[in-house]
Amino acid sequence: MATFFGHCLIVERDMFFLDRLKTEIAAKDSPLIITQTFKDALNALKKPQNCIKVVLVSQSFGMAEIAPFMAQVKQLAGGIPWILSVHQPRFLLSAEELAKQGFAAQLEKPEDVASILKLLKKIFPERHSWQGIEASEEEKNETLDLKDQDFMPIATDDFLLTDKCFFNVFVRLAPNKFIKILNAGDAFDSDFAEKYSDKKISSLWVPKLEHHQYTHLSEKNAASGIQRHSPDTARRIAHLGDNVAQALGRVGISEDNLLYADRFLGHSIDFLRQQRMQGNSYAALLKELCDAEHPAAVAVIAGLLASQLGFESTKAIKVVGLAALLHDIGIYHERPDFPAEDPLTLTGADVELYQRHAQEGAEILRKMELFDEVVIQAVAQHHEKHSKQAGHGTNLVGEIVSASDLFVHKVLQSKKPNVEHFLNKQLKDYRPQIEVAFRAILKKKTARQAV
Ligand SMILES: [Fe+2]
Numbered sequence: 001m002a003t004f005f006g007h008c009l010i011v012e013r014d015m016f017f018l019d020r021l022k023t024e025i026a027a028k029d030s031p032l033i034i035t036q037t038f039k040d041a042l043n044a045l046k047k048p049q050n051c052i053k054v055v056l057v058s059q060s061f062g063m064a065e066i067a068p069f070m071a072q073v074k075q076l077a078g079g080i081p082w083i084l085s086v087h088q089p090r091f092l093l094s095a096e097e098l099a100k101q102g103f104a105a106q107l108e109k110p111e112d113v114a115s116i117l118k119l120l121k122k123i124f125p126e127r128h129s130w131q132g133i134e135a136s137e138e139e140k141n142e143t144l145d146l147k148d149q150d151f152m153p154i155a156t157d158d159f160l161l162t163d164k165c166f167f168n169v170f171v172r173l174a175p176n177k178f179i180k181i182l183n184a185g186d187a188f189d190s191d192f193a194e195k196y197s198d199k200k201i202s203s204l205w206v207p208k209l210e211h212h213q214y215t216h217l218s219e220k221n222a223a224s225g226i227q228r229h230s231p232d233t234a235r236r237i238a239h240l241g242d243n244v245a246q247a248l249g250r251v252g253i254s255e256d257n258l259l260y261a262d263r264f265l266g267h268s269i270d271f272l273r274q275q276r277m278q279g280n281s282y283a284a285l286l287k288e289l290c291d292a293e294h295p296a297a298v299a300v301i302a303g304l305l306a307s308q309l310g311f312e313s314t315k316a317i318k319v320v321g322l323a324a325l326l327h328d329i330g331i332y333h334e335r336p337d338f339p340a341e342d343p344l345t346l347t348g349a350d351v352e353l354y355q356r357h358a359q360e361g362a363e364i365l366r367k368m369e370l371f372d373e374v375v376i377q378a379v380a381q382h383h384e385k386h387s388k389q390a391g392h393g394t395n396l397v398g399e400i401v402s403a404s405d406l407f408v409h410k411v412l413q414s415k416k417p418n419v420e421h422f423l424n425k426q427l428k429d430y431r432p433q434i435e436v437a438f439r440a441i442l443k444k445k446t447a448r449q450a451v
């Protein structure tokens with residue numbers, strides 16, 4: 001579902017319509033949760049991980065039954081919007097009557113999932129339009145005292161160049177010292193990126209409040225790359241992953257950041273499938289991931305590994321990807337600029353943070369009541385010694401995340417990559433399918449050979 005992150009709860013008893021919906025949603029990842037009784041609907045609403053954003057209730061229950069259910073839900077979920085599903089057009093309500101009964105909209109003669117999604121799109125219009133971004137008041141080319149915490153970095157080489165710049169762009173001179181180089185609305189020079197790269201300025205900074213719009217732009221860019229089979233799609237996806245990882249680390253786990261995380265995972269899964277169907281190797285993507293933000297690289301590798309291991313539905317692969325994207329959240333939550341994760345290079349307080357980050361990350365996620373237990377467990381276990389021995393309590397998702405993390409550290413982003421050692425020695429701690437899957441992935445070309 002393109003426009004909102006969460007689920008639509010459906011309470012329906014029209015058997016013909018139910019059959020249709022169930023067949024459709026069985027085939028793919030769906031934002032719909034279907035129930036046939038008010039009791040089941042209430043149970044679904046009580047699970048925070050379902051993240052229900054709207055309820056669609058069938059008129060076939062009759063208002064005498066619907067009204068008390070709405071009152072119960074109001075206590076549980078407050079001002080959640082309601083839609084009435086009307087199968088018989090002669091029973092459509094007037095706008096006045098609809099509002100009086102507490103409905104935001106009615107859905108006339110729903111036929112399939114598409115008819116529901118169309119209405120949801122209307123109710124939840126695309127967020128983050130360009131409105132509201134205009135030149136901010138700071139002067140250009142002057143040293144400014146601004147707070148680091150109000151800005152987000154974007155790699156200079158990756159900065160998305162459009163006809164005119166949609167953002168207010170700054171260079172960070174020193175902690176809390178910036179200089180503004182572009183106003184929103186300014187045109188880019190043709191050599192914009194090179195000019196700053198040549199000056200060894202590796203990051204450009206945009207105000208945090210504008211970063212969502214930047215991520216939004218980078219998401220559209222990734223989506224259009226996939227649609228058009230553009231040769232630089234891998235780069236576009238890695239770039240989106242970088243933005244999402246930065247935002248999760250620096251801003252935190254907000255609804256917007258999860259929305260973009262979900263889209264990033266969706267695009268990377270689509271791209272991996274596209275590559276597989278066309279018989280291409282994953283070399284282009286692995287190459288891009290060599291310089292990507294650590295969580296973004298681990299998320300893509302984990303998705304690749306999961307599909308190689310037979311995870312088929314987009315939803316299941318996204319669960320793995322989300323766990324991978326969040327696996328080090330215990331570190332970034334406290335220290336967005338954590339230097340490196342190699343325990344041998346850490347000193348002082350970083351060692352202590354490193355030692356507790358897996359458990360702490362799991363605790364952060366648990367408290368939010370938004371994530372599947374399997375995601376939380378995977379985060380908790382991502383540095384545990386895995387073993388194929390019976391009785392060891394690690395789950396498969398945890399092992400996938402852990403092995404992907406190791407691959408990114410020891411091969412993909414290592415200064416001295418050693419694929420053979422990784423495959424022959426380090427993967428021996430994991431269940432054997434993981435090694436088989438990695439061998440299959442790397443058969444065409446290993447990541448570093450591809451660089
Ligand atoms: Fe970690």
Ligand SMILES: [Fe+2]
Binds near residue numbers: 294298327
């Ligand atoms: Fe990690």
